[in-house]
Each structure stands twice: as structure tokens, then as C-alpha cells.
Amino acid sequence: MYARISCVSALRNISSECARTSFHAVLFLLGYSNLKPSLIIHGGAWNIPDEAVPDCRTGIRRSLEAGWKVLAGSGSAIDAVEAAIIALEDDPTFDAGFGSHLNRDGHVQLDAILMDGETLKAGAVAAVEHIKNPIRLARLVLEISEHMMLVATGAEKFAVENGLPLSAPEELIHPRERVAWQRCLEDSHAAEHHVGHEQGTVGAVAIDREGNLVAGTSTGGTCCKYPGRVGDSPLIGCGCYADAEAGGVSCTGHGEGIMKIVMAKMAIDLLHDQRVLAPHREKGIPTSIAQAVADACVRKLAHRAHTTGGLILLDSNGHPAAAFNTPRMAYGYVEPDGSFRIAP
Ligand code: ASP
Numbered sequence: 001m002y003a004r005i006s007c008v009s010a011l012r013n014i015s016s017e018c019a020r021t022s023f024h025a026v027l028f029l030l031g032y033s034n035l036k037p038s039l040i041i042h043g044g045a046w047n048i049p050d051e052a053v054p055d056c057r058t059g060i061r062r063s064l065e066a067g068w069k070v071l072a073g074s075g076s077a078i079d080a081v082e083a084a085i086i087a088l089e090d091d092p093t094f095d096a097g098f099g100s101h102l103n104r105d106g107h108v109q110l111d112a113i114l115m116d117g118e119t120l121k122a123g124a125v126a127a128v129e130h131i132k133n134p135i136r137l138a139r140l141v142l143e144i145s146e147h148m149m150l151v152a153t154g155a156e157k158f159a160v161e162n163g164l165p166l167s168a169p170e171e172l173i174h175p176r177e178r179v180a181w182q183r184c185l186e187d188s189h190a191a192e193h194h195v196g197h198e199q200g201t202v203g204a205v206a207i208d209r210e211g212n213l214v215a216g217t218s219t220g221g222t223c224c225k226y227p228g229r230v231g232d233s234p235l236i237g238c239g240c241y242a243d244a245e246a247g248g249v250s251c252t253g254h255g256e257g258i259m260k261i262v263m264a265k266m267a268i269d270l271l272h273d274q275r276v277l278a279p280h281r282e283k284g285i286p287t288s289i290a291q292a293v294a295d296a297c298v299r300k301l302a303h304r305a306h307t308t309g310g311l312i313l314l315d316s317n318g319h320p321a322a323a324f325n326t327p328r329m330a331y332g333y334v335e336p337d338g339s340f341r342i343a344p
Contacts, residue, residue: 037071038207038318041084043094043330045252045310046199053344055093056330063087064332064340077208081216085135088202089218092174095200097133099174100220102181105227108172110220111234112138117213117242124149124234130156130166135218137164184224201233203250205314215240215248231255237265246271247316253309260305267297267313290315294323
């Protein structure tokens with residue numbers, strides 16, 4: 001069974017789209033279309049204090065359960081990523097959806113992106129204030145809009161026109177965040193005003209049994225951000241990228257730094273051109289290509305953008321990797337035997 005899967009995975013990397021399509025058609029006719037699904041998710045890279053670890057772990061587990069239920073039931077990668085991210089958006093432990101940080105004006109402004117690795121089309125929304133689950137709206141943009149990114153009132157108009165209800169802004173605000181925002185205004189923005197909830201962008205990458213690869217990211221952005229500020233998260237190539245020929249990535253951390261190095265696309269380019277990593281690997285460091293790529297991206301973030309963050313990725317064969325230069329990152333993935341690996 002495993003030999004068949006790795007053979008299928010290796011063949012799956014045949015680069016031309018034509019070869020890919022006919023290859024899948026042949027597999028389907030032969031009854032071999034059941035590739036092994038894969039899933040990795042994150043809930044942000046930051047200085048997670050000990051007292052916040054249990055909530056982070058519970059949230060990561062719930063998200064893995066939501067996404068894996070879809071994939072294990074032969075559902076699609078896009079449904080799995082959406083389900084995993086909705087679980088994280090609805091959990092106030094994380095800085096996405098309900099419980100997000102407030103901006104300078106005291107509003108929650110949300111950003112999200114979903115990207116399809118086969119078509120390279122993305123759907124992204126930014127600075128929305130009336131959308132409970134922005135990843136749902138990002139999916140609508142991906143699937144039915146001719147555009148790839150809609151912002152603010154235009155994005156919300158598109159939501160209404162396509163049957164996604166608007167929510168009252170207060171529904172997105174957790175009392176804890178209101179208190180933290182008040183303290184930041186009276187004093188200055190500081191991590192200690194956000195005890196246990198300093199950061200927490202969320203993301204997911206999945207491959208389904210048909211070999212479809214999808215990545216997504218959702219965030220409330222940074223606390224006390226200037227109204228209208230958009231970070232890396234919803235920007236294609238910065239906070240997220242997916243290319244079925246290489247892999248899928250979701251990033252977290254200091255958005256202005258991640259944008260400088262276009263980190264998600266950097267990871268995909270490294271996966272494409274693994275020779276770049278050969279010297280690093282020849283030094284005998286026992287790590288997978290996927291992990292070497294993730295490590296290289298975080299090294300570059302520190303070295304060139306002088307800041308902190310992290311990323312998760314799946315290569316096109318479903319190998320997971322996570323890297324970060326913050327004290328901790330909340331993330332989890334599904335092992336080949338179906339068990340969940342959760343950090344911190
Ligand atoms: N990258 C997000 C932003 O800058 C924040 C985070 O990941 O914590 O909006």
C-alpha cells in the first residue's frame with residue numbers, strides 16, 4: 001500500500017498540467033485515485049506563555065479534527081482547509097475571526113486568503129469588519145469572482161450579493177480584547193496588555209485523495225494597527241501560497257517583515273529548486289527537504305527583515321514542516337497513521 005502511495009506521489013510530480021490531468025484520469029480508471037491525504041494547521045507564532053498553552057492545544061486539536069473529518073471522509077482539500085480555519089476563527093484563543101485584536105479605532109478588521117494549488121488562483125479579502133468567518137468570503141472570491149482580492153466595503157458588498165450574511169461588528173469583539181485595547185491606548189501598545197493572547201494568526205494546508213492541494217490563512221492582524229492596515233496574511237506569496245507542483249504554505253508573524261521577503265512564495269521557490277538546499281543538506285543535517293525549506297525561510301526572515309515569525313508547509317508529496325524563530329508556535333499535523341501531532 002505504502003509503496004503504491006509513494007510511487008503515485010513520485011509520479012504525481014510530473015510537471016506538465018497535461019501529464020497531470022491524464023495521469024489522474026488513468027489512475028481514476030484503474031481505481032487508484034486514493035492518494036493519502038495530508039493536513040497541517042497553525043494558530044500563530046509568538047511568545048505563548050505557559051498558561052496559554054492548554055487553550056492553544058485544545059484549539060489546534062479541534063481544528064485538526066474538523067479538517068481531518070473532511071479529508072478522511074474523502075472530502076476535498078478546499079473543504080478541509082475551510083473547516084479547519086473556521087474552527088480557529090471561531091475560537092477566541094486565536095487572532096482571527098471572533099476574538100481578534102482591535103485596531104486603533106477599536107474595530108476588528110479581518111483579512112483572509114485561500115489558494116488553489118492546481119489553478120494558482122487565490123481568493124482574498126482584507127479589512128472586512130462585518131464578516132464572522134472571512135475564510136468563507138475568501139472562498140467565494142476564489143470560486144466565483146473574476147478577481148483575486150476584494151477589500152473593505154467592496155468585499156462586504158460581494159458577500160451580500162452572494163448570500164453570505166453580514167454580522168454586527170460587536171459580534172467579533174471579545175471583552176478581553178476590548179480591555180487590552182483600552183490599556184494600549186492609555187499606555188502604549190505592549191505585549192503585557194495581551195497576556196496569553198499577543199498574536200495568533202491561523203492557517204491550514206491540505207492535500208486530498210485526488211491530489212488537490214489548497215492553502216489558507218486568516219487573521220485579525222496586529223493590535224492597534226492603523227485603520228486600513230493590511231499585513232502579509234491575505235497577500236498572495238506573502239502570507240500564503242499553493243502550487244500543486246511544489247507544495248502549500250501559510251505564514252504567521254510580523255507582517256511587514258514577511259512582506260519584505262515574500263516568504264510563502266520563497267518557500268515554494270525553494271521547494272521547486274531543491275538544489276539550492278543541497279549544500280545545507282550535505283552537511284549531514286538530518287532533515288527533510290520540507291523542513292530544510294521552512295528553516296531557510298525563517299533564517300531569511302531573521303537575517304534580511306530582522307524580525308520574527310513562522311510558517312507551516314506541506315510539500316506536494318504531503319510531507320509536513322513547521323519553523324519559527326519565536327519562543328513558540330501553535331501548530332499541528334496529522335501523522336501517516338492518522339494520529340495528531342500538536343505543538344506547543
Ligand atoms: N502576520 C499577521 C499580520 O501581520 C500577524 C500574525 O501572524 O500574528 O497581520
